[in-house]
Structures are given as C-alpha cells and as structure tokens.
Ligand SMILES: NC(=O)C1=CN([C@@H]2O[C@H](COP(=O)(O)OP(=O)(O)OC[C@H]3O[C@@H](n4cnc5c(N)ncnc54)[C@H](OP(=O)(O)O)[C@@H]3O)[C@@H](O)[C@H]2O)C=CC1
C-alpha cells in the first residue's frame with residue numbers, strides 16, 4: 001500500500017459487474033456511460049439528480065444499501081466556469097463536499113470494490129510550475145476565482161487517500177484538464193469558455209451580428225481535452241491503476257483564449273469581429289498539466305481540438321439549437 005501501482009483488475013473482463021456512474025446526464029458522466037456501453041459493460045446503475053440527490057446523506061446510504069454496486073465512478077458535482085465559481089462560492093464548496101463525502105463514504109461502507117473520484121486541474125496553485133506535476137498539489141496559494149471548488153476537490157483526493165491508508169480500500173483520483181464535448185453546459189454566463197463561445201458565435205451568426213464579446217484579455221493559456229478521451233482515460237484508470245497518488249489527465253496541448261476564440265469562430269462559421277471585455281477576470285494565467293505518469297502507463301489522447309470542435313458544434317446544432 002502507499003505509492004503508485006498499476007494492477008490488472010477485472011474491471012474490463014467482468015462484463016456483468018454492477019457499476020454506478022454518478023452524474024450520468026452531465027458532460028463527463030454521459031461520455032463515461034457511452035464508453036462503458038461500447039465495451040459491453042451494461043450493468044449500469046444510474047440515477048438522475050431528481051431521482052437521487054447526492055447531497056442527502058441518508059438517501060445516498062439507502063441507495064447503496066439497496067443497489068450494492070461493485071464499482072463507482074463519481075462524475076456528479078456542482079460544476080461551472082470562471083463566472084459561476086466566482087459568484088457562487090458557497091454552492092461550489094458545500095455541494096461538492098456533501099456529494100463527494102456521501103458517495104465516497106457510503107461506497108466504502110457498502111462494499112464497493114473500487115471507486116474513482118474526479119477532481120480538476122484547478123486544484124493546483126495559481127502559479128504552479130508548468131507543465132504541472134502531481135506533486136505541485138498544496139505547494140502554494142490557489143487561484144481566487146475558484147478556490148472554494150478547488151478546496152472541495154482537494155478534500156476529495158485526500159479522502160480517497162485516507163480511506164486507502166486506513167482501510168486499504170481501492171479509491172483512486174483522476175484530475176482532468178478543461179473538458180468539452182457533447183452534453184456540455186451551454187449556459188451564456190455559467191458555462192466554461194468553449195461552450196459559452198460556441199453558443200455566442202452561433203447566435204451572432206444566425207442574427208448576422210458584426211461582433212462578439214469575449215471575456216478577459218485573451219492571453220490566458222488553457223489545455224483542452226475532448227470528453228470522449230477523458231472517458232477513455234477513466235476506463236483505463238479503473239482497469240489499470242490502483243495507487244495513492246492522484247493522476248493528471250490532459251491532452252498536453254494548450255492554446256491562448258484568443259487562439260481558442262478564433263478556432264471556435266472558424267468551426268461555427270461566424271465572420272465578424274472579436275471584442276475583448278477586460279472587466280471580466282482572466283483567472284489562472286496558465287494551467288497545462290504534466291500527464292506523463294498516465295501516458296507512461298499506456299493511455300493516449302486521440303481527438304485533436306480542431307476535430308473535437310467540429311464534432312461538438314454538430315452536436316450543439318442537432319441537440320440544443322433544434323430543441
Ligand atoms: N467540465 C469540465 O471542464 C471539467 C469537469 N471536471 C469534473 O468532472 C466531473 C463532471 O463534470 P461535468 O460533467 O462537466 O459536469 P456537469 O455539470 O455536466 O454534470 C454534473 C452532473 O452531476 C449531477 N449532479 C449535480 N449535483 C447533483 C446532486 N446534488 N445530486 C445528484 N446529481 C447531481 C448533475 O445532475 P443535474 O444536471 O441533474 O443537476 C449532472 O448530471 C466533475 O467532478 C467536475 O469537477 C474536471 C475538470 C474539467
């Protein structure tokens with residue numbers, strides 16, 4: 001017990017294993033469900049937020065007692081972009097602490113064999129070394145716009161570690177970089193940058209607007225990973241990794257927000273100008289993760305940002321615009 005190991009498990013071989021994917025209607029959870037089903041893992045236990053509120057401890061416990069899943073993938077959380085994180089700090093810390101504490105503890109007490117917790121690249125210090133290695137955790141002050149969410153996510157990593165140390169229980173953590181893809185949240189203010197811009201450019205194109213407002217200075221750097229690559233990594237980790245340390249999950253490719261805006265503009269086909277609203281926060285100047293530990297185990301991301309944008313815009317037009 002202790003340091004990183006990579007065991008072979010029967011996660012992929014036991015096709016009848018019961019798997020609870022928490023948050024299966026979200027960006028990440030829905031991609032994980034698609035991936036599991038494509039691999040023949042179809043004994044999935046799924047509950048929408050309205051069927052089971054994961055902040056309610058006794059409901060969560062009753063659910064685990066009744067369903068007894070063998071594996072748990074925790075992709076339910078209060079999630080949002082820079083504006084939402086900055087505006088609703090109480091929600092981001094309280095809801096996330098409640099969901100993850102309830103799910104992790106009930107999973108342990110009801111005999112779950114293995115659990116994967118998802119954090120985020122915002123756990124690292126604002127001015128962490130780049131690319132950010134896993135051991136940069138807790139080495140400096142956090143980015144103020146999302147420190148409440150980050151503290152909850154750090155607590156999730158630590159809770160998985162504590163249960164492994166005290167009980168030798170197989171709880172692991174993956175830290176994804178900024179994600180995008182089908183089933184993303186396209187809310188105009190509360191979403192992340194990529195879906196927010198996709199929607200804004202699309203509406204500007206339809207309305208024949210001359211310009212689109214983009215937040216901040218355009219200079220921050222961000223690393224983007226298509227959610228289908230993340231789902232692939234999640235299955236890979238469930239199958240191959242059982243270690244104490246959290247592992248980064250990134251594409252290794254970064255762009256400035258200005259470059260991202262140009263790429264989204266091109267994918268959508270908007271032909272007007274960009275206007276920068278510098279009254280909006282930039283957030284962390286750069287957060288490229290060092291994913292070499294995961295890559296060293298044999299996982300490789302496959303979807304380029306250009307291809308991923310085309311795929312996501314097609315999904316947006318077919319599923320959000322046409323509704
Ligand atoms: N999106 C990103 O760029 C990144 C995401 N992550 C992590 O990935 C995970 C999934 O994020 P993502 O898919 O983007 O988020 P989404 O907002 O798309 O999905 C979150 C899911 O959690 C569910 N949920 C929220 N609150 C509750 C609750 N109280 N009870 C039950 N279910 C609840 C939501 O249900 P409902 O919609 O019905 O409320 C939804 O299905 C999170 O842990 C997040 O931190 C990490 C890095 C980047």
Ligand SMILES: C[C@H]1O[C@H](OP(=O)(O)OP(=O)(O)OC[C@H]2O[C@@H](n3cnc4c(=O)[nH]c(N)nc43)[C@H](O)[C@@H]2O)[C@@H](O)[C@@H](O)C1=O
Pocket residue numbers: 079080081082083085120121122145146149177178179189190191192193194196197214215216220222257280281282283284
């Ligand atoms: C995944 C990660 O996501 C959040 O952090 P973030 O990386 O800063 O996320 P973001 O996607 O919201 O912004 C990225 C950049 O883009 C700029 N930007 C331009 N125009 C829009 C815009 O229209 N919307 C948004 N949201 N940002 C915009 C914005 O000003 C910023 O410089 C965390 O809070 C936390 O949730 C977390 O873990």
